[in-house]
Amino acid sequence: MNAGMPRESLENKKKRVLKVIARLREEYPDAHCALDYTSPLELLVATILSAQCTDERVNLVTKKLFKRCRTARDYAEIQQEELEELIHSAGFYRSKAKSLKGMGLKLEEKHQGRVPKEMDELIALPGVGRKTANVVLGNAFDIPSGVVVDTHVGRLSRRLGFTKSENPVQIEKDLEKIVPQKNWILFSHWLIWHGRALCKARKAQCALCPIVELCPQIGLS
Ligand code: SF4
Numbered sequence: 001m002n003a004g005m006p007r008e009s010l011e012n013k014k015k016r017v018l019k020v021i022a023r024l025r026e027e028y029p030d031a032h033c034a035l036d037y038t039s040p041l042e043l044l045v046a047t048i049l050s051a052q053c054t055d056e057r058v059n060l061v062t063k064k065l066f067k068r069c070r071t072a073r074d075y076a077e078i079q080q081e082e083l084e085e086l087i088h089s090a091g092f093y094r095s096k097a098k099s100l101k102g103m104g105l106k107l108e109e110k111h112q113g114r115v116p117k118e119m120d121e122l123i124a125l126p127g128v129g130r131k132t133a134n135v136v137l138g139n140a141f142d143i144p145s146g147v148v149v150d151t152h153v154g155r156l157s158r159r160l161g162f163t164k165s166e167n168p169v170q171i172e173k174d175l176e177k178i179v180p181q182k183n184w185i186l187f188s189h190w191l192i193w194h195g196r197a198l199c200k201a202r203k204a205q206c207a208l209c210p211i212v213e214l215c216p217q218i219g220l221s
Helices: 010-027 040-049 055-068 072-077 080-090 093-111 119-123 130-141 151-159 168-178 181-197
Strands: none
Touching (some): 040 055, 040 130, 072 093, 080 093, 119 130, 130 181, 151 181, 168 181
């Protein structure tokens, strides 16, 4: 935010975020999760694999993986070495393979092989943190349990003056105070799509930006 700008009230931020939402909804009507999946289990696996890895790479890996592992039991029973080989190019393959096997075992033992719809149950699975659980609940079950904060969402939220924090947990809290809950799921997709299209990490293309007059970087100065 520009130096010297008066502190913006929560009420004002709430009004501004609604305008941002309206514009981004128009701009990115097809915004959605970039990971390929056809079931909650596939989305859970893809999200675990997406740590420190691009969505494109994950989609390449899961194309093969989902043919070999179709159920939670398949993940519980596959040999660690074979799984490591299958997911190797997603990086951190040893710990990710361990998480996937542990996840498969726990789903089999506690949830009849199904992915639970509760935050507490999800974050009790190996390799699943709050962010992964929010992705799964929001996109596989349409449950707005929280705003998913990745690097795009963090960067844009700071540029837009919706948070000052670098900490994803705090950013999530700041966003949840101003974004209506019904928009939590799509809000992160809109920011991610906008971050990829124009508000890039290295250089924001503000001259082309459809929300420029709503952004403290330029429009609100
Ligand atoms: S005006 Fe610039 S910094 Fe603000 S959202 Fe648009 S591209 Fe990003």
